[in-house]
Amino acid sequence: MALLEVKNLQVRVEEREILHGLTLSVNAGEVHAIMGPNGSGKSTLSHVIAGKPGYEVTGGEILFKGEDLLEMAPDMRAAKGVFLAFQYPVEIPGVATMTFLRTALNAQRKARGEGEFSTPDFLKKVREVAASLGIPQEMLRRGVNVGFSGGEKKRNEVLQMALFQPSLCILDEMDSGLDIDALRVAADGVNKLRSPDRAMVVITHYQRLLDYIVPDVVHVMSKGRVVKSGGKELALELEATGYAQYADAAA
Amino acid sequence: MNVAATQIDPAPVASAFDAVRARLPGTESVTERRQASFDAYASKGLPNRRIEDWKYTDLRVLMREVLPLAAAPDQAALQRAGTALAHLATRDTTKLVLVDGVFAPSLSDLAGHEAAVEIRSLAEVLRDDGNGNRADLLNINASADAMISLNAAMATDGVLITVADGASVGRPIHIVHVATQSKAATYSRSFLKLGSAARATFVESFVAAEGAAAYQANDAVVIWLGDGAELQHVRLMEDALDAINISTAVFTVGAKAKLNTFNLTSGGGVSRYQGFVSIGGEGAHVATNGVNLLKGTQHGDTTLVLNHLVPHCTSREVFRAVLDGRGHSVFQGRINVHQAAQKTDAKMMTRALLLSDEAEADNKPELEIFADDVTCGHGSTTGALDESLLFYLRARGLSEKDAQSLLIQAFIGEAIESIADDGLRDLAIAAGERWLEARS
Ligand SMILES: Nc1ncnc2c1ncn2[C@@H]1O[C@H](COP(=O)(O)OP(=O)(O)OP(=O)(O)O)[C@@H](O)[C@H]1O
Numbered sequence: 001m002a003l004l005e006v007k008n009l010q011v012r013v014e015e016r017e018i019l020h021g022l023t024l025s026v027n028a029g030e031v032h033a034i035m036g037p038n039g040s041g042k043s044t045l046s047h048v049i050a051g052k053p054g055y056e057v058t059g060g061e062i063l064f065k066g067e068d069l070l071e072m073a074p075d076m077r078a079a080k081g082v083f084l085a086f087q088y089p090v091e092i093p094g095v096a097t098m099t100f101l102r103t104a105l106n107a108q109r110k111a112r113g114e115g116e117f118s119t120p121d122f123l124k125k126v127r128e129v130a131a132s133l134g135i136p137q138e139m140l141r142r143g144v145n146v147g148f149s150g151g152e153k154k155r156n157e158v159l160q161m162a163l164f165q166p167s168l169c170i171l172d173e174m175d176s177g178l179d180i181d182a183l184r185v186a187a188d189g190v191n192k193l194r195s196p197d198r199a200m201v202v203i204t205h206y207q208r209l210l211d212y213i214v215p216d217v218v219h220v221m222s223k224g225r226v227v228k229s230g231g232k233e234l235a236l237e238l239e240a241t242g243y244a245q246y247a248d249a250a251a
Numbered sequence: 252m253n254v255a256a257t258q259i260d261p262a263p264v265a266s267a268f269d270a271v272r273a274r275l276p277g278t279e280s281v282t283e284r285r286q287a288s289f290d291a292y293a294s295k296g297l298p299n300r301r302i303e304d305w306k307y308t309d310l311r312v313l314m315r316e317v318l319p320l321a322a323a324p325d326q327a328a329l330q331r332a333g334t335a336l337a338h339l340a341t342r343d344t345t346k347l348v349l350v351d352g353v354f355a356p357s358l359s360d361l362a363g364h365e366a367a368v369e370i371r372s373l374a375e376v377l378r379d380d381g382n383g384n385r386a387d388l389l390n391i392n393a394s395a396d397a398m399i400s401l402n403a404a405m406a407t408d409g410v411l412i413t414v415a416d417g418a419s420v421g422r423p424i425h426i427v428h429v430a431t432q433s434k435a436a437t438y439s440r441s442f443l444k445l446g447s448a449a450r451a452t453f454v455e456s457f458v459a460a461e462g463a464a465a466y467q468a469n470d471a472v473v474i475w476l477g478d479g480a481e482l483q484h485v486r487l488m489e490d491a492l493d494a495i496n497i498s499t500a501v502f503t504v505g506a507k508a509k510l511n512t513f514n515l516t517s518g519g520g521v522s523r524y525q526g527f528v529s530i531g532g533e534g535a536h537v538a539t540n541g542v543n544l545l546k547g548t549q550h551g552d553t554t555l556v557l558n559h560l561v562p563h564c565t566s567r568e569v570f571r572a573v574l575d576g577r578g579h580s581v582f583q584g585r586i587n588v589h590q591a592a593q594k595t596d597a598k599m600m601t602r603a604l605l606l607s608d609e610a611e612a613d614n615k616p617e618l619e620i621f622a623d624d625v626t627c628g629h630g631s632t633t634g635a636l637d638e639s640l641l642f643y644l645r646a647r648g649l650s651e652k653d654a655q656s657l658l659i660q661a662f663i664g665e666a667i668e669s670i671a672d673d674g675l676r677d678l679a680i681a682a683g684e685r686w687l688e689a690r691s
């Protein structure tokens with residue numbers, strides 16, 4: 001059984017259909033890349049998987065570990081192991097990053113019937129992971145993402161991923177806004193999380209990220225559908241040819 | 252609106268005063284003062300919407316009648332008050348407890364308080380023959396308000412606290428009002444005088460003993476800061492949800508003094524907290540901050556009048572309201588900059604957060620400036636919780652309620668963080684958390 005099974009998914013936003021029957025299957029242990037032109041629906045797919053309100057699913061289904069994901073509230077999805085690293089992480093003034101991390105981690109553990117992390121264990125864990133991602137302690141005392149640079153926000157997403165240990169990680173343009181060094185650090189963080197019981201879906205526009213996070217499968221999305229899937233060489237091919245041919249295929 | 256129902260018949264009210272006047276402490280000039288105050292009240296009746304300052308809080312509709320004066324607390328009442336105190340999670344404070352408006356020495360921390368602090372009960376001072384002319388204690392000139400007059404007429408007790416010049420009081424002085432009775436009215440009046448260069452922290456709590464319901468509390472507190480004095484004041488109103496709390500605070504601030512006052516209203520079915528601050532000495536700094544947390548059908552009115560009378564003073568006002576259910580918050584903030592008050596630097600910012608479509612926030616910030624060389628400003632916003640922030644938190648595993656709570660805490664934190672003392676700030680945060688907990 002695949003970890004994530006998206007079948008013939010149709011999604012509308014404000015009366016307009018954005019996903020027109022999208023199918024995608026991701027097994028545990030695999031890394032999938034999704035590429036595709038602006039506006040093809042990549043972020044929409046990631047939002048629907050995470051449970052963002054405002055999207056109307058008019059057809060199809062999403063199964064996660066065999067369960068109907070669309071029936072679950074977003075926090076339940078997180079507790080079950082779905083994690084979306086946002087393309088645009090929000091700033092939350094007045095909520096200290098440390099408080100946020102602890103509240104979130106303990107909420108997930110509680111929903112799974114696990115005990116809360118003790119404060120010293122938690123602090124130790126956060127410090128370790130933060131250090132490995134080059135996130136200074138001072139940043140953890142600030143409001144969530146407040147005053148963080150674009151790159152720091154993305155690193156904060158990877159930090160959360162490392163802390164929560166989800167079984168499905170969706171990375172929406174993790175590479176945008178990262179300089180080359182930051183990209184390498186973040187990608188290292190992601191690679192450390194690769195494991196046989198975890199899957200990753202990496203949304204990106206650039207082959208470069210896939211040099212660091214090497215995918216098992218590459219999908220091309222166009223106009224709300226997956227129009228082609230292949231091995232990692234497909235990404236190189238796209239880099240050379242662009243998306244023009246797929247625009248026709250989807251039409 | 253049923254007009255007939257809002258009319259009050261002064262006769263029963265007057266006889267209510269006659270019935271209890273013998274119980275009220277004080278003789279001669281004090282008695283005369285009470286009678287004059289009562290007459291002033293009776294001629295006006297309960298404030299209603301036609302009185303500009305009470306436009307949003309029409310007591311003829313919301314309160315309708317003045318209940319009979321609460322009986323002096325008996326042993327059973329004191330015991331219930333003691334139980335309520337034990338539930339009040341406070342750190343080390345010098346507690347001065349008023350039960351149904353009557354000072355309760357047996358529940359108060361009178362033994363250990365610092366030598367520079369003098370504490371007496373109002374009833375004792377008013378009764379004391381040597382002080383037969385302490386009628387001045389019943390005068391509040393800050394406003395010709397009917398509810399203040401009623402308080403002067405009926406005040407049964409309170410505490411007078413004096414902090415000596417130059418003294419620095421470590422332990423917070425904490426007046427705790429405990430209501431134990433139902434369908435009865437309590438009237439209290441307290442005083443805090445900080446000598447010049449004195450420093451103190453002052454907390455006021457309003458709580459209900461188990462079973463106390465539908466009572467009316469009318470409190471006044473008069474505070475002076477001598478030159479160079481520093482006061483951190485925190486008031487937490489957590490009265491029963493069907494109680495009425497009408498409270499007045501009057502502050503007089505001396506030169507180079509620093510006043511930081513914070514009010515949190517999370518209890519009471521109908522409440523009004525009116526603060527009058529007079530900055531009468533140059534170089535003073537005043538921060539007046541507040542939060543209204545209201546749900547169900549709670550009506551909470553915070554009205555602050557700040558008078559800049561002299562040059563070179565600064566004031567900061569931060570107010571936050573969080574409204575759920577059919578909660579109704581009123582914030583009236585007026586800053587008067589008098590002609591002499593050049594170089595005044597005054598700012599006021601009020602924000603309301605609506606958690607439901609039926610909640611209502613009335614914000615009325617006002618600046619009245621008669622000096623020409625000043626820096627003054629105010630701002631006001633009303634809105635809902637940001638959906639994208641809520642989703643981010645939920646995507647990280649927080650339930651809807653927990654996500655809301657975290658964002659609400661951040662929102663009110665903007666007013667609470669101004670409390671400089673860590674312990675007092677924690678008290679305010681804990682009161683906020685109790686409200687969030689009770690919100691289902
Ligand atoms: N809330 C919304 N209201 C209206 N249209 C929307 C909304 N969200 C997305 N869309 C539309 O849906 C389409 C897909 O958007 P989406 O953000 O999923 O694309 P994307 O593939 O992630 O693009 P990019 O590569 O630029 O990030 C776009 O045409 C976009 O304008």
Ligand SMILES: [Mg+2]
Pocket residue numbers: 042043044087172
């Ligand atoms: Mg996108």
